[in-house]
Amino acid sequence: MAHTHSHHSHSAIGNIRVAFFLNFFFAIIELVGGLYTNSVAILSDALHDFGDSVSLGLAWYLQKVAAKGRDRYNSYGYKRFSLLGALFISVVLLAGSVIVIIESAKRIVHPQEPDAHGMFLLAILGIVVNGAAILRLKRGSSLNERAVSLHLMEDVLGWIAVLVVSIVMMFVNVPVLDPLLSIGISIWILTNVYRNLRDTFRVFLQQVPRQIDLDTLEHHIRALKDVVSVHDVHLWTLDGEEHVITLHVVTSANTSLVRWQELKTEIRRLCQEAGIGHATIEIENENEKCGLSSC
Numbered sequence: 001m002a003h004t005h006s007h008h009s010h011s012a013i014g015n016i017r018v019a020f021f022l023n024f025f026f027a028i029i030e031l032v033g034g035l036y037t038n039s040v041a042i043l044s045d046a047l048h049d050f051g052d053s054v055s056l057g058l059a060w061y062l063q064k065v066a067a068k069g070r071d072r073y074n075s076y077g078y079k080r081f082s083l084l085g086a087l088f089i090s091v092v093l094l095a096g097s098v099i100v101i102i103e104s105a106k107r108i109v110h111p112q113e114p115d116a117h118g119m120f121l122l123a124i125l126g127i128v129v130n131g132a133a134i135l136r137l138k139r140g141s142s143l144n145e146r147a148v149s150l151h152l153m154e155d156v157l158g159w160i161a162v163l164v165v166s167i168v169m170m171f172v173n174v175p176v177l178d179p180l181l182s183i184g185i186s187i188w189i190l191t192n193v194y195r196n197l198r199d200t201f202r203v204f205l206q207q208v209p210r211q212i213d214l215d216t217l218e219h220h221i222r223a224l225k226d227v228v229s230v231h232d233v234h235l236w237t238l239d240g241e242e243h244v245i246t247l248h249v250v251t252s253a254n255t256s257l258v259r260w261q262e263l264k265t266e267i268r269r270l271c272q273e274a275g276i277g278h279a280t281i282e283i284e285n286e287n288e289k290c291g292l293s294s295c
Contacts, residue, residue: 019133020056026129027053033122079239083200090197097186104179111175119166126159150192157185206236209243217274221267226255228286246280253285
């Protein structure tokens with residue numbers, strides 16, 4: 001289990017590192033291309049991508065911190081630091097999308113003529129570079145990687161919109177099409193930002209992971225031989241991938257110590273089958289008071 005989590009962590013670090021460098025170098029290309037084509041829109045997007053690079057750099061750093069093992073200060077390790085990256089990027093996306101909608105609304109009222117040919121060439125390059133980064137991040141499953149992937153998906157969709165607009169503008173003068181497409185993309189991004197923030201806050205609030213059926217797990221534990229009841233069950237997730245459970249199991253009064261050890265093994269197996277990697281199990285007999293006020 002430790003090897004698996006270590007592999008996932010190093011994979012996430014590598015995925016975000018690749019996304020960071022692709023985004024950063026493309027921002028430089030955008031800056032040069034914007035100056036060459038004398039396009040204010042492309043220069044503005046270059047500035048946006050430099051901001052993205054700062055977000056990706058922070059996400060990369062936090063994912064590296066999250067890979068550290070436990071110590072005297074963080075007994076569960078540093079896995080939740082990756083959530084800070086997901087939270088930061090989601091907030092940046094939220095603010096950026098709102099700004100794009102406001103600016104797009106202004107351009108609907110006061111349309112601006114774009115450089116169609118320059119937009120066309122940079123749009124193709126933008127789709128290829130950001131698309132490559134997204135394909136790399138598709139391998140990951142952490143909330144941090146999902147947030148970064150969403151960030152890059154915003155750029156890909158933006159460049160697809162630029163590509164469509166540039167092609168249309170080569171034949172028809174419809175400058176209002178650009179801001180309309182930008183508003184549609186921003187609404188799509190805001191919807192996904194909401195979902196990612198919702199999942200991130202579920203982890204911070206220590207809610208039961210949605211992919212685990214706690215009622216079914218408790219039912220299977222109660223069905224084990226010599227188990228009388230189960231109480232004080234707490235299930236949460238460290239980072240959306242590594243889950244933790246603690247529980248008290250009450251057995252019949254004449255259950256032997258050997259059977260208690262067998263029960264612990266059986267309960268851990270049930271937890272692992274449910275996707276829970278860390279289980280803390282306290283066993284007591286039915287004549288014993290556990291000392292909790294809720295018992």
